[in-house]
Amino acid sequence: MAVVAALCLFGTTADAEVQSKVVDYKQGSTPLQGFLAWDDAAKGKRPGIIVVHEWWGHNQHARDQALRLAREGYVAFALDMYGKGKVTTHPKDAQAFMAEATKDPKTVDARFKVALDILKKDPHVDPNKIGAIGYCFGGGVVLNEARQGADLKVVATFHGALRTDNPAKPGTVKPRLLVMTGAADPMVTPEQVEAFKKEMTEAGAKFDVIIYPGAKHAFTNRDAAKAGMDALVYNADADKKSWAEMLRLFKQVFGS
Numbered sequence: 001m002a003v004v005a006a007l008c009l010f011g012t013t014a015d016a017e018v019q020s021k022v023v024d025y026k027q028g029s030t031p032l033q034g035f036l037a038w039d040d041a042a043k044g045k046r047p048g049i050i051v052v053h054e055w056w057g058h059n060q061h062a063r064d065q066a067l068r069l070a071r072e073g074y075v076a077f078a079l080d081m082y083g084k085g086k087v088t089t090h091p092k093d094a095q096a097f098m099a100e101a102t103k104d105p106k107t108v109d110a111r112f113k114v115a116l117d118i119l120k121k122d123p124h125v126d127p128n129k130i131g132a133i134g135y136c137f138g139g140g141v142v143l144n145e146a147r148q149g150a151d152l153k154v155v156a157t158f159h160g161a162l163r164t165d166n167p168a169k170p171g172t173v174k175p176r177l178l179v180m181t182g183a184a185d186p187m188v189t190p191e192q193v194e195a196f197k198k199e200m201t202e203a204g205a206k207f208d209v210i211i212y213p214g215a216k217h218a219f220t221n222r223d224a225a226k227a228g229m230d231a232l233v234y235n236a237d238a239d240k241k242s243w244a245e246m247l248r249l250f251k252q253v254f255g256s
Helices: 060-071 091-102 105-121 137-147 190-203 236-254
Strands: 002-009 018-027 030-039 046-052 075-078 125-135 154-158 176-182 207-212
Touching (some): 030 060, 046 060, 046 137, 046 236, 060 075, 075 105, 137 176, 176 190
Parallel strands (some): 046 125, 125 154, 176 207
16 A cells, blocks of 8 residues: 655745655655656646666666656656665666565565556656656566556666566556667577567567667766676666657657
8 A cells, every 4th residue: 555654845846837756755665765757837637657777776877867758748757666665776686676676576566556656646747648658677567567557658778677477467458569679689589579579469468669770878977887797887878769660659649
């Protein structure tokens, strides 16, 4: 059950109309901290988008994506999958946080649904127009939600995990899917991409896969190289093009 403990003004961005709030909430007894962004100048209810972070945890990258979405007219909630304060720049810590959060799939699902409930109840959001995007680990989270029949209109992933032990069953995938990955990503191999295509085709899902030549893992994260891993490299061209593809699909799905 979602318990929103506090909503505090985080501050405005350079765009005067875009507002943002830190949201402290809980899943069960676990304290979590998310980030909500919206355009205060926009009129009426609008689509809401869940943003699921990379394996580093709920960091500035995730918040930046929420702000970008708000500038495009959406209400975005960057959720927290690990727990308040569980964020890192060290791969070993990230692996440990991810392993802890995902050891019980029910926990992942519960934390996603708590965030979804918060977003749907926001007064700026049309609860019938909800989508989700995910990065790296977060891409795997949103795809698994789609596999399980989550009531979403659209799901987009950026350098997201594709492998699963529980493939989608025919007829279960409701949202339109957009998977964007790098051709040079050693963490999401061509074999995994082909397996995903086969899985979704057999499930009868509506999906597109876009592969960016030369792009490695974490191609949307400007700080990717700071981790000191050869697999993680920011790619400005792939970042720009993938964001544009996502917006194009959102306009198709949401009609605005």
